[in-house]
Amino acid sequence: MSNETENQTAASTEDQELVGLLAQFDDPDSLxxxxxxxxxxxxxxxDAYTPFPVHGIDPALGIxxxxxxxxxxxxxxGAVVIGLGMQWYTNGGSIGGKSTDSxxxxxxxxxxxxxxxxxxxxxxxxxxxxxxxxxxxFATFFGMxxxxxxxxxSNPLHRVSRFKRVTNDxxxxxxxxxxxxxxxxxxxxxxxxxxxxxxxxxxxxxxDTKLPAWFTPLAFVGALLLMLPPVAIFGAYGANSRKPxxxxxxxxxxxxxxxxxxxxxxxxTKDNVDxxxxxxxxxxxxxxxxxxxxxxxxxSEMFYGIKKDxxxxxMLAKDARFQLASTSSEDKDGDDAAAPAEDVSQWIxxxxxxxxxxxxxxxxxxxxxxxxxxxCHGYAGNGDGxxxxxxxxxxxxxxxxxxxxxxxxxxxxxxxxxxxxxxIFDTITNGRNTMGPYGAQIPVEDRWAIVAYIKALxxxxxxxxAAGESTDAEADTDAQAATKTEDAxxx
Amino acid sequence: MATTVDxxxxxxTLDDPAERSPLVTGGLDYEGVTDAAAGVWDADxxxxxxxxxxxxxxxxxxxxxxxxxxxxxxxxxxxxxxNPVYWGWPIVNFxxxxxxxxxxxxxxxxxxxFRQNWRTSINRAAEAMxxxxxxxAGLFPxxxxxxxxxxxxxxxxxxxxxxxxxxxxxxxxxxxxxxxTYATVSLLFWYMGMVPDIATFRDRTRSKIGKFIxxxxxxxxxxxxxxxxxxxxxxxxxxxxxxxxxxxxxxxxSFDFAVSQLPGWHTTIFPPYFVAGAIFxxxxxxxxxxxxxxxxxxxxxxxxxxxxxxxxxxxxATGLMVGTAYGIEFFMAWYSGVEFEKFALSNRAFGNYxxxxxxxxxxxxxxxxxxxxxxxxxxxxxxVIVCIFVNIGMWFERFVITITSLSRDxxxxxxxxxxxxxxxxxxxxxxxxxxxTLFLLFCRFLPIIxxxxxxxxxxxxxxxx
Numbered sequence: 001m002s003n004e005t006e007n008q009t010a011a012s013t014e015d016q017e018l019v020g021l022l023a024q025f026d027d028p029d030s031l032x033x034x035x036x037x038x039x040x041x042x043x044x045x046x047d048a049y050t051p052f053p054v055h056g057i058d059p060a061l062g063i064x065x066x067x068x069x070x071x072x073x074x075x076x077x078g079a080v081v082i083g084l085g086m087q088w089y090t091n092g093g094s095i096g097g098k099s100t101d102s103x104x105x106x107x108x109x110x111x112x113x114x115x116x117x118x119x120x121x122x123x124x125x126x127x128x129x130x131x132x133x134x135x136x137x138f139a140t141f142f143g144m145x146x147x148x149x150x151x152x153x154s155n156p157l158h159r160v161s162r163f164k165r166v167t168n169d170x171x172x173x174x175x176x177x178x179x180x181x182x183x184x185x186x187x188x189x190x191x192x193x194x195x196x197x198x199x200x201x202x203x204x205x206x207x208d209t210k211l212p213a214w215f216t217p218l219a220f221v222g223a224l225l226l227m228l229p230p231v232a233i234f235g236a237y238g239a240n241s242r243k244p245x246x247x248x249x250x251x252x253x254x255x256x257x258x259x260x261x262x263x264x265x266x267x268x269t270k271d272n273v274d275x276x277x278x279x280x281x282x283x284x285x286x287x288x289x290x291x292x293x294x295x296x297x298x299x300s301e302m303f304y305g306i307k308k309d310x311x312x313x314x315m316l317a318k319d320a321r322f323q324l325a326s327t328s329s330e331d332k333d334g335d336d337a338a339a340p341a342e343d344v345s346q347w348i349x350x351x352x353x354x355x356x357x358x359x360x361x362x363x364x365x366x367x368x369x370x371x372x373x374x375x376c377h378g379y380a381g382n383g384d385g386x387x388x389x390x391x392x393x394x395x396x397x398x399x400x401x402x403x404x405x406x407x408x409x410x411x412x413x414x415x416x417x418x419x420x421x422x423x424i425f426d427t428i429t430n431g432r433n434t435m436g437p438y439g440a441q442i443p444v445e446d447r448w449a450i451v452a453y454i455k456a457l458x459x460x461x462x463x464x465x466a467a468g469e470s471t472d473a474e475a476d477t478d479a480q481a482a483t484k485t486e487d488a489x490x491x
Numbered sequence: 492m493a494t495t496v497d498x499x500x501x502x503x504t505l506d507d508p509a510e511r512s513p514l515v516t517g518g519l520d521y522e523g524v525t526d527a528a529a530g531v532w533d534a535d536x537x538x539x540x541x542x543x544x545x546x547x548x549x550x551x552x553x554x555x556x557x558x559x560x561x562x563x564x565x566x567x568x569x570x571x572x573x574n575p576v577y578w579g580w581p582i583v584n585f586x587x588x589x590x591x592x593x594x595x596x597x598x599x600x601x602x603x604x605f606r607q608n609w610r611t612s613i614n615r616a617a618e619a620m621x622x623x624x625x626x627x628a629g630l631f632p633x634x635x636x637x638x639x640x641x642x643x644x645x646x647x648x649x650x651x652x653x654x655x656x657x658x659x660x661x662x663x664x665x666x667x668x669x670x671x672t673y674a675t676v677s678l679l680f681w682y683m684g685m686v687p688d689i690a691t692f693r694d695r696t697r698s699k700i701g702k703f704i705x706x707x708x709x710x711x712x713x714x715x716x717x718x719x720x721x722x723x724x725x726x727x728x729x730x731x732x733x734x735x736x737x738x739x740x741x742x743x744x745s746f747d748f749a750v751s752q753l754p755g756w757h758t759t760i761f762p763p764y765f766v767a768g769a770i771f772x773x774x775x776x777x778x779x780x781x782x783x784x785x786x787x788x789x790x791x792x793x794x795x796x797x798x799x800x801x802x803x804x805x806x807x808a809t810g811l812m813v814g815t816a817y818g819i820e821f822f823m824a825w826y827s828g829v830e831f832e833k834f835a836l837s838n839r840a841f842g843n844y845x846x847x848x849x850x851x852x853x854x855x856x857x858x859x860x861x862x863x864x865x866x867x868x869x870x871x872x873x874x875v876i877v878c879i880f881v882n883i884g885m886w887f888e889r890f891v892i893t894i895t896s897l898s899r900d901x902x903x904x905x906x907x908x909x910x911x912x913x914x915x916x917x918x919x920x921x922x923x924x925x926x927x928t929l930f931l932l933f934c935r936f937l938p939i940i941x942x943x944x945x946x947x948x949x950x951x952x953x954x955x956x
Contacts, residue, residue: 048715
């Protein structure tokens with residue numbers, strides 16, 4: 001406080017400049033009176049300083065109404081657009097049929113929730129409201145300080161020690177030197193006559209307003225140096241490197257567990273390797289005799305199309321797998337009937353117990369047949385599928401090797417004695433000759449449905465024709481007719 | 492100065508229709524208000540009691556820190572949250588603290604718009620309490636997200652590696668926006684209101700560090716009339732913005748529950764019911780804090796019995812609203828004819844958690860009825876006891892809503908009883924440590940009374956009664 005008083009006494013020295021005259025009042029009413037007097041006297045560049053907002057001082061000083069509300073209103077209206085736009089963009093809204101989920105570099109993301117639209121107003125109101133309030137509050141807060149030209153690091157008023165009480169209990173009026181009417185002696189006399197308790201000169205100190213010469217270049221260099229770490233970090237983030245990335249937070253990238261297809265831990269030494277498990281693998285095999293969920297295939301008629309007693313007999317023969325799977329390499333000449341080792345009597349001739357042949361099963365079989373089988377065998381089973389026709393055309397030109405797909409109306413294929421339903425099922429499951437296996441693609445129930453549909457097709461009496469003669473329309477009517485003979489096929 | 496003492500100076504809870512009761516007692520003038528409000532801050536050393544309370548608060552804060560560390564190292568399994576109660580105490584504590592955080596902005600914004608002059612003495616402390624409560628509230632969902640180091644995934648920030656955005660259809664995301672907006676706007680409102688008072692501290696302080704810090708915080712405020720003009724308009728706008736905001740926050744918190752389809756949660760009464768409960772618990776916390784604070788800080792002439800009485804009246808009014816909502820819930824469960832709703836509500840009152848329900852009802856509905864008696868609402872020590880019961884009751888309200896509905900969902904095979912762990916309990920207690928640490932530091936280092944505002948509502952012209 002002592003240096004301020006020194007400043008006051010040394011007011012006339014060269015490095016100080018008068019800013020204005022500050023008059024103190026002890027209560028708000030006398031301040032308002034003085035403000036009115038000053039305004040009537042013609043002063044324009046003046047301001048009152050008070051510990052709290054004094055009502056009635058705005059007209060006394062001639063302060064115009066703040067335009068802050070309009071700033072806030074425009075920001076709030078902008079926030080409606082920004083708030084809605086943000087949600088529309090990020091949640092994959094679309095414009096003109098084009099969704100933001102294909103926009104570069106930050107595509108929107110479509111959340112599929114109960115078939116709801118990606119953008120709909122009701123769900124987006126709460127966030128829009130919050131965005132409006134937040135933006136308006138920022139506009140109000142920062143707008144107010146900017147209008148008031150604050151924050152201000154230095155103010156000559158704070159050099160007047162008496163002015164400290166402006167935030168406590170005293171009221172001040174300052175006439176600024178910039179005003180046309182201002183004159184040091186005259187203004188002082190006027191303030192005195194308006195009832196000022198004390199009048200002080202407010203001086204600006206010119207000496208300490210200059211920065212040292214080295215400050216600017218040093219600050220510039222310092223700012224540049226401060227930018228290096230973030231630039232280095234972002235550079236490393238975007239760079240290509242053969243080394244693994246630096247994991248600041250490991251998340252769950254490294255876990256104390258063994259993955260499949262790795263060695264079990266070495267419990268020996270480096271030179272004398274001794275793996276924990278006898279088969280060296282970290283991965284364990286299921287306990288013998290255990291069956292994985294959904295893999296219980298105990299009904300041989302259902303899962304293999306083989307009669308139960310025949311299946312048990314073949315199981316006893318130990319190499320059941322080779323016996324059961326009729327492989328595609330079985331016969332070279334393509335004649336099923338000539339297959340030497342095959343026991344046709346092992347196949348079931350009807351349908352397994354768990355599978356019921358009805359309209360729904362046939363419909364399902366037709367649909368599956370049209371997906372999986374018709375490409376080669378044709379919609380009517382004539383062996384005139386598009387793939388078959390194209391492949392035969394290529395083979396005719398010597399461009400491909402192709403064994404023609406069988407017509408399902410071929411007498412051998414049709415013959416229930418040589419080709420019982422169990423064998424057809426097995427053909428679908430494991431393939432035959434050049435036909436590939438479909439067991440992995442088609443579930444068991446669907447395979448039986450296809451078998452049922454094939455039997456229905458065969459009952460239609462379609463004559464086996466050369467490739468390309470049958471049409472799809474023909475096949476459809478045939479299939480409808482086939483369902484009528486459903487009961488007959490149950491055997 | 493009269494030789495006879497104005498009876499209203501002694502007891503300003505007397506109502507005289509001809510004249511307003513004084514809100515500042517003890518014959519204080521402008522300077523007296525400043526001296527009184529800055530008393531604790533002026534003192535070279537804070538009172539011994541302050542140190543004692545700070546020590547307790549800091550040790551609880553340490554407990555919270557240790558628990559959060561334990562949680563982050565071990566995962567959310569250290570809590571009692573488990574099938575089917577995946578929302579356990581963390582959400583209960585979150586809603587509890589957010590609710591408390593409603594009184595401050597209500598006092599500063601809504602009572603400001605309604606020109607309730609008595610708000611001026613209590614709004615600063617209440618706003619501070621709001622912000623500290625929101626800090627405590629934000630902590631719980633913050634650590635509940637599991638991998639807190641990717642907390643920024645909550646916000647719509649473009650990230651290369653996540654390649655997705657928040658789901659704006661989710662009430663939990665609305666909550667993120669509502670609570671963070673509320674915290675930000677409350678902070679702006681609090682700080683802006685405080686700038687003129689920080690300038691008072693800047694002009695009063697004798698220490699160099701204090702001059703520097705308060706000098707920066709006061710932004711060069713001089714009390715210029717032009718600045719006051721824009722400031723008052725900005726304050727009114729902020730109040731007008733904060734008023735719908737404060738109502739929206741607990742509404743959206745209630746959407747977390749109401750938008751789901753669980754019996755006992757899926758009701759339209761939740762938004763108003765939650766907002767009333769928030770105001771109820773918030774005012775109870777303000778009274779709990781201010782009764783001791785006015786004594787320790789020596790501001791009994793500024794925060795008078797009349798202020799406390801007014802708050803107690805609001806507590807009683809909102810308590811009745813909350814009680815009505817409890818009743819309406821039962822009516823709606825019965826009237827809806829949905830057997831799940833009926834079961835959920837009867838299970839609340841008479842099921843496994845009957846004890847929690849009846850603690851809630853007695854603390855929130857029955858005990859505040861004592862405030863019908865004038866002695867009860869004007870006796871400081873007694874009202875603190877009532878308000879502590881209200882706070883206990885409001886914690887149990889959130890417990891009852893969250894736990895009873897979740898522990899008895901649609902599938903009886905998944906029914907289970909919720910067991911909190913020691914981490915749950917320690918974090919709740921620890922959050923009070925965080926809250927009180929912040930509040931005690933606030934009492935010592937920042938203006939606890941909005942001095943400029945109090946001065947502006949004092950009798951004009953003759954400030955010297």
